Amino acid sequence: MSGDPILSVDRLSMRFGGIVAVNDLSFDAERRKITALIGPNGAGKTTVFNCITGFYKPTSGAMRLTHDDGHAIQLQRLNDFRIAKLARVARTFQNIRLFPGMTALENLMVAQHNALMRASGLTFLGLIGAPSWRNAEQAAIDLSRTWLDRIGLLDRADDAAGNLPYGDQRRLEIARAMCTQPALLCLDEPAAGLNARESAALSELLLSIRSEEGTSILLIEHDMSVVMEISDHVVVMDYGVKIAEGTPRHIRDDPKVIAAYLGADEEEAIAVMESGT
Template sequence: MTSGTQTMNKDTILNVEHLSMRFGGLMAINDLSFQVKRGDITALIGPNGAGKTTVFNCITGFYKPTMGMITMTQRAGGQYLLERLSDFEITKQAKVARTFQNIRLFGGLTVLENLLVAQHNKLMKASGYTVMGLLGLGSYKREAEAAIETARQWLERADLIDRADDPAGDLSYGAQRRLEIARAMCTGPELLCLDEPAAGLNPKESLALNALLNGIRDETGTSILLIEHDMSVVMEISDHVVVLEYGQKISDGTPDHVKNDPKVIAAYLGVEDDEVEEVIHEELDGSAH
């Protein structure tokens, strides 16, 4: 790769180019391009059926796109074409982690154990994939201690350290959301993809979520890409917002730019262009408080 290309991509961690996804006769995503900048919180928003989760599924390897390129550029300069990798390789090699709309914790395991399970790859590698390794000998013991320390740090950041020995299924809904994000962070991602992290949260839980996500961005430099319906969350924490409608991008910019874009208001509220000005500040500004 030329030095000029490296300079151009220096601040971009994820570059989605001309992404299209067809299911039979349905074009769910149509020629979508956008970038996620390193260290930013980028929100992907749009009405129901806009194609947001389909985009996530293409980025994280659950779908193979019909067309397009998805390039992940790591801090050290390594690049991965995500559309060519399996979901497992995207997590392990490209360092992309994901949470889902539906919480997928191990409810019967403790809060701490859920974070240790997330680190099983490096623990198994340290064991040499042998029984002797699992008996606590050599590098496995050191890695096990490091895994517990990593888990402890993320439980503190997620304000869950007091619940470390409780079953994950006993946590409140908001606490389970934070635990799921902490579990994803235990894999050491450079890009964290969150599918509706604020869904079902009350205002207090939303504030705790905002604090956790801002802390991840500010303290670790991890880039965050999220799908979200809660406009108060989007406007509060996002650096960059991409808006989809019917699988196409209709707006792309700062939260202030997007919330004042007539095309965005019309897409969300279903109003004619000549009515848009009347509802811009009343609707979206109101939801930002």
């Protein structure tokens, strides 16, 4: 595929001792598109995510992120928090990692840490209550309020995040990632544990993020209904290598994918893949 990729992963490999979790993987994620990374359990999807978001240092390979202004960043050279801060790659986690003892609003405020730190003059302006800081804080609260409204949690803004129902926590985590104003949003199984209605709402939210915010999305997902409905491009992994990529329709009919995804039982695989349409 050609065009304007926001992220190009080039021959990425990740080894843990003798185990090769990701082997020579290359793919592109298009700008302002939703790219899905799918594959059976243990295919190495989350490892790819951890490499992209700096939680792992890849054994070899390159990941280039190109911002809208053409500025390119080699992600494998940044580490830790810098990928989120400088490259503006935000992520969510497979097992939700909110700040459970803080309110929904506070969770979104923490996400705006770097912008607010600058506005508070590295705390000193904030400590004396400078007007510029107060304006910045109000703007941050307004942004949080907008996102709480978008995910339908405005009424529960002052509730502890740990007290929210599971589906709400999933959406709050996405909103928190969006509050960092990312260029690329990486979602690790956002639909896991959601019921059909919540999944549908999630699809809608992700589509609106793509169209309204212009944020590119990379997601890992097992829920085929979500993948088939919203992705523009699908990359299929198995045993650490890419076995196929293309449009959802193309992927659905690929016999290699069907075989890998659900073992040899092709008929069952077809049934599952079709249920997602």
